[in-house]
Amino acid sequence: MARRPPSVAVLGGGSWGTTVASLAAQNTETTLWARAAEVAREITEEHRNTRYLGDLPLTASLRATADLAEAVSAADVLVMAVPSQSFRSVLAETVEQVRPWIPVVSLVKGLEQGTRRRMTQIVAEVMPGHPAGVLAGPNIAKEVLAGYAAAATIVMPDQRSAEMLQDLFRTKLFRVYTGTDVPGVELAGALKNVFAIAVGFGDGLKAGHNTRAMVITRSLRELARLGVAMGGDADTFAGLTGMGDLIATCTSPLSRNRHVGYELARGKSLEQIVAEMNQVAEGVKTCGVVMKLAAEHGVDMPIAHEVDSVINHGQPPVEAYRGLLRTAPGHEVHGEAW
Amino acid sequence: MARRPPSVAVLGGGSWGTTVASLAAQNTETTLWARAAEVAREITEEHRNTRYLGDLPLTASLRATADLAEAVSAADVLVMAVPSQSFRSVLAETVEQVRPWIPVVSLVKGLEQGTRRRMTQIVAEVMPGHPAGVLAGPNIAKEVLAGYAAAATIVMPDQRSAEMLQDLFRTKLFRVYTGTDVPGVELAGALKNVFAIAVGFGDGLKAGHNTRAMVITRSLRELARLGVAMGGDADTFAGLTGMGDLIATCTSPLSRNRHVGYELARGKSLEQIVAEMNQVAEGVKTCGVVMKLAAEHGVDMPIAHEVDSVINHGQPPVEAYRGLLRTAPGHEVHGEAW
Numbered sequence: 001m002a003r004r005p006p007s008v009a010v011l012g013g014g015s016w017g018t019t020v021a022s023l024a025a026q027n028t029e030t031t032l033w034a035r036a037a038e039v040a041r042e043i044t045e046e047h048r049n050t051r052y053l054g055d056l057p058l059t060a061s062l063r064a065t066a067d068l069a070e071a072v073s074a075a076d077v078l079v080m081a082v083p084s085q086s087f088r089s090v091l092a093e094t095v096e097q098v099r100p101w102i103p104v105v106s107l108v109k110g111l112e113q114g115t116r117r118r119m120t121q122i123v124a125e126v127m128p129g130h131p132a133g134v135l136a137g138p139n140i141a142k143e144v145l146a147g148y149a150a151a152a153t154i155v156m157p158d159q160r161s162a163e164m165l166q167d168l169f170r171t172k173l174f175r176v177y178t179g180t181d182v183p184g185v186e187l188a189g190a191l192k193n194v195f196a197i198a199v200g201f202g203d204g205l206k207a208g209h210n211t212r213a214m215v216i217t218r219s220l221r222e223l224a225r226l227g228v229a230m231g232g233d234a235d236t237f238a239g240l241t242g243m244g245d246l247i248a249t250c251t252s253p254l255s256r257n258r259h260v261g262y263e264l265a266r267g268k269s270l271e272q273i274v275a276e277m278n279q280v281a282e283g284v285k286t287c288g289v290v291m292k293l294a295a296e297h298g299v300d301m302p303i304a305h306e307v308d309s310v311i312n313h314g315q316p317p318v319e320a321y322r323g324l325l326r327t328a329p330g331h332e333v334h335g336e337a338w
Numbered sequence: 339m340a341r342r343p344p345s346v347a348v349l350g351g352g353s354w355g356t357t358v359a360s361l362a363a364q365n366t367e368t369t370l371w372a373r374a375a376e377v378a379r380e381i382t383e384e385h386r387n388t389r390y391l392g393d394l395p396l397t398a399s400l401r402a403t404a405d406l407a408e409a410v411s412a413a414d415v416l417v418m419a420v421p422s423q424s425f426r427s428v429l430a431e432t433v434e435q436v437r438p439w440i441p442v443v444s445l446v447k448g449l450e451q452g453t454r455r456r457m458t459q460i461v462a463e464v465m466p467g468h469p470a471g472v473l474a475g476p477n478i479a480k481e482v483l484a485g486y487a488a489a490a491t492i493v494m495p496d497q498r499s500a501e502m503l504q505d506l507f508r509t510k511l512f513r514v515y516t517g518t519d520v521p522g523v524e525l526a527g528a529l530k531n532v533f534a535i536a537v538g539f540g541d542g543l544k545a546g547h548n549t550r551a552m553v554i555t556r557s558l559r560e561l562a563r564l565g566v567a568m569g570g571d572a573d574t575f576a577g578l579t580g581m582g583d584l585i586a587t588c589t590s591p592l593s594r595n596r597h598v599g600y601e602l603a604r605g606k607s608l609e610q611i612v613a614e615m616n617q618v619a620e621g622v623k624t625c626g627v628v629m630k631l632a633a634e635h636g637v638d639m640p641i642a643h644e645v646d647s648v649i650n651h652g653q654p655p656v657e658a659y660r661g662l663l664r665t666a667p668g669h670e671v672h673g674e675a676w
Contacts, residue, residue: 138548140548146546150546178670210482214489238559238581251550329513
C-alpha cells in the first residue's frame, strides 16, 4: 500500500523559497507562505512570482497564501525560506499551529546576528523536539526554475529522514543528495557569502580567472578551517554545499554577494548598492560575525578580515587585495592561513 | 655572504614555458629553449613570443635559444615545459649535457601514453638521482604574464628543496606555495583536463552556472578518489593544484580542454577542433588513460567515462549529460561515485 506523501509548507516567497516550493509541488501537495498578499495571489492564480523570478512559470499546482496559520497548520514538513534575521520571529509565529514531530528544513544561509546561532539551533530553541536540517547546494534560483540541471544536498540529524525528505524535493533535473552533517552545511552556507564578496572585489578590479581561482581555493581553506573548528566535517566543505556552492556564488553574475563586492570595487558606496538591491546580501551582515567566530575559535582568516575591513571599516577594495599580496606564501597545507 | 642564485633553463617555448621562464628571469639568469629558431630569436631580441602569447612583453633579460645543449649545459635547475608526449625524448637528449645533482621541475600536466607514467617518474627513469618535482596551479599563461595576481605550488620530494626553488619563481603577483606531494599534484594536473572537457560540454549545451558548479564539484570527488588510490594526499586535491586548477580550467574561456568540450557540444567534429588549435589539449589524450587507471584501481568514474565515450567512442555530448542525470543520487560522501 502506497503511503500518503507528506505535504509541504514553504515559508518565504523570495526567489529561492518560491523555487523550492515549485519543485516540491511537482512531488506532493505544497503551500507557500508569502508575506505580501499580492505575491501570494500571483503565485496561486498566475503561477508566477514576477517580483523575484520574472516570467518563469511555476508548477501549476503550487498554492500560496499570505495567511501563515493556513500555510502551516496542515503541513507535514516545514520549510523555512525567510531571511536569517526574520527566521526566529517567523518560526515563533508558527509554534501554535505546527503539527507535532514534523521535520523543519532550513533553506537559509546565514547566522543570527547577536546570538551567532545557526538556523537549526534556532529551531531547537523555538520548537524543541522537531528534527531540523538543511537543503543547500550550488543553486541559483532562476537557473533551477528554468530547468538547468543542478544538485543539492539535504542533511538531517539522521540519514533515514534525509532519505525520506530527498524524494520531496528531487526532480529529474534537480539532483538531491543526502547527508547528516547539519552544522557543517549550515556553516558553509553562512560563511561562503563573505568570500563571494572577496571574489567580487577581484572581478570589479578586473583581476583574471587565475586570481579568482586562487581566491576561491584559499577561501575554501579558510572557510573549512573555521567550519571544522566549529564542529563541521571536512568532507562537507569539499562537497556541493561547500566548494560547490562557493564556486556557484563566486562565478555566477546572478550572485548577490559577489555583486556587492563587484560594485564596491567599482567605486559605489555600500549604502547605494544595498539600496539598489531588492534582496538581502547575507555576506554583508555575516562578515562581522565571522570575525568574532574566528577570534573565539583561534582561526586566522585573512581573506574574511579584508572583506570585513572593507564592509565595516571603510577600507577600499584595492587595498584589500594589496594587503593580501604583501605576505609571503608558505607550505600550502600546513603553512599560514593565506 | 650571499649565495650565487641558481640559473634556470626552461625547455619548451609554448605559452606556459615562456611565461614561467619570464617569471624566473625576474629572479635569476634564465635561458629558454624553443624548438623553432624564429621563436627563440623573437624572445631574445624582441622580448615577445607572438605565436603563443600575442604582444605581451617578456622579461627583457630572458634569453632563448634553439640549441638544446646550450640551454642545458650551464643550468642549475632544469624546468620541463614540453608536451607530455615529447617529455621523455627531450629529456633524454639533455642527459649528456645536464649538470649532476640539479633538480628537474616539470610544468607538464599529463601522463605518458602507453606507459601511463607521471612526468617525474620519467625523470627517475631517464635521469636517475636528480630530484624531480612540479610547479602547478590555477594558471592561465596569458593572465599570469599580463600581471594578474595568481598562485601556484611547487612540490619536491623534500620541503627544503621546494623552499629553495620557490624563490626562483615567485614574484610580487605570482604567489608560489610549497609542498611535497609530488604524485598528488601530478595526478591532479593530468586528470583535471578530462573534467574540463565535461564542463565544456555543459557550457556548449547552454547549461547554467548551477550545472557547472555541480559538475566541477562532483568531478573533483571523482578525480580525488582516483588520485588518492594512486598515492596522492587528499589535501592536495582540495588545494591550488587540485580544486584551484580545476576551477580555472573549467571556468576560463582561455582553457583549451574546456574549449574542446564546448565545440564538441556545439556540433563540431573532434578532428576539426584539434586541427584548428595550435596547441595540444591534453585531456583528449588523457581520457582513455584515465579509464584504464580507473579500472586498474577499481575506482568508479562516471563523469570521465562519459567524456571518454564522447572523445573515443562517438557518443554525442548531449547523451553524456542525459546518461548522468538518469541515476538517482545517494549519500553525498559515502554514496555512489556520481
